[in-house]
Amino acid sequence: MADPVSQKTPATPGMSQLRARLRELYFGATPGAIRFRYWVIAVDLLLIGFFIASPFLKEYPGYLVVDYAIALVMAVEVSARGLAHDRLKDWIRKPATWIDLFVLATLLFPFWLFNLAFLRVLRIWSLFHSELFWTTIGRRYDGTRWEEVSKALSTMVTFVFVATGFVYTSFARTHPGIEGYVDALYFTVTALTTTGFGDITLPGVWGKLLSIMIMISGITLFVRLAQTLIRPTRSTTPVPVAVFRGMTPTRFTARPAAWC
Numbered sequence: 001m002a003d004p005v006s007q008k009t010p011a012t013p014g015m016s017q018l019r020a021r022l023r024e025l026y027f028g029a030t031p032g033a034i035r036f037r038y039w040v041i042a043v044d045l046l047l048i049g050f051f052i053a054s055p056f057l058k059e060y061p062g063y064l065v066v067d068y069a070i071a072l073v074m075a076v077e078v079s080a081r082g083l084a085h086d087r088l089k090d091w092i093r094k095p096a097t098w099i100d101l102f103v104l105a106t107l108l109f110p111f112w113l114f115n116l117a118f119l120r121v122l123r124i125w126s127l128f129h130s131e132l133f134w135t136t137i138g139r140r141y142d143g144t145r146w147e148e149v150s151k152a153l154s155t156m157v158t159f160v161f162v163a164t165g166f167v168y169t170s171f172a173r174t175h176p177g178i179e180g181y182v183d184a185l186y187f188t189v190t191a192l193t194t195t196g197f198g199d200i201t202l203p204g205v206w207g208k209l210l211s212i213m214i215m216i217s218g219i220t221l222f223v224r225l226a227q228t229l230i231r232p233t234r235s236t237t238p239v240p241v242a243v244f245r246g247m248t249p250t251r252f253t254a255r256p257a258a259w260c
Contacts, residue, residue, distance in 0.1 A: 118165020192218030
């Protein structure tokens with residue numbers, strides 16, 4: 001990936017050296033920089049695992065300690081990523097940056113934003129749609145069909161957990177059918193796949209609207225995933241201009257089939 005467009009901004013020598021070092025680590029092609037990005041992605045995957053398992057771990061005494069420790073790690077990583085960019089304003093405008101800042105806020109203020117903690121799984125989407133991932137782990141498949149398939153699959157998985165979080169926070173322990181997180185996940189998957197066994201239904205107008213949104217979104221995401229798997233692979237190889245020079249329209253005229 002090309003380095004960000006440099007922009008001269010006044011900074012102290014120490015800060016300039018720090019930003020230059022971080023820029024090399026996040027965008028460089030040296031073995032050390034690549035190993036650093038592997039570690040960053042590994043930490044991201046561990047954080048995602050913690051976010052998914054949070055509904056089962058929140059009752060443990062040490063949960064808040066781990067929560068604040070993860071907030072510290074994520075704050076350092078997000079700050080380092082911001083300093084690595086020359087254009088801070090462009091970095092702030094990225095959707096992935098807003099997602100990371102929101103996730104960080106839910107970690108720093110768990111008591112006030114607890115009902116929105118399920119949105120932390122949006123980190124799945126931001127990781128698999130980031131250039132950091134596709135220029136490090138997925139560089140062999142960057143720009144290929146497998147990149148599109150992985151992004152479509154990550155979007156669908158993210159939606160499943162986000163929708164499950166909505167169902168869990170809205171109806172858990174207040175509706176007889178949904179006693180825990182697994183029940184909410186079960187309902188989301190059956191609604192998303194339009195299976196609809198009928199053993200769990202959401203009550204009220206809000207429950208019906210949420211069920212409709214899950215079903216429509218699920219069909220859309222499945223179609224999108226199927227398109228990435230079925231449609232022909234796009235060629236990313238540039239065609240030299242010289243190939244087209246000297247060609248006459250007759251050379252592009254299709255000949256009639258032999259059986260016509």
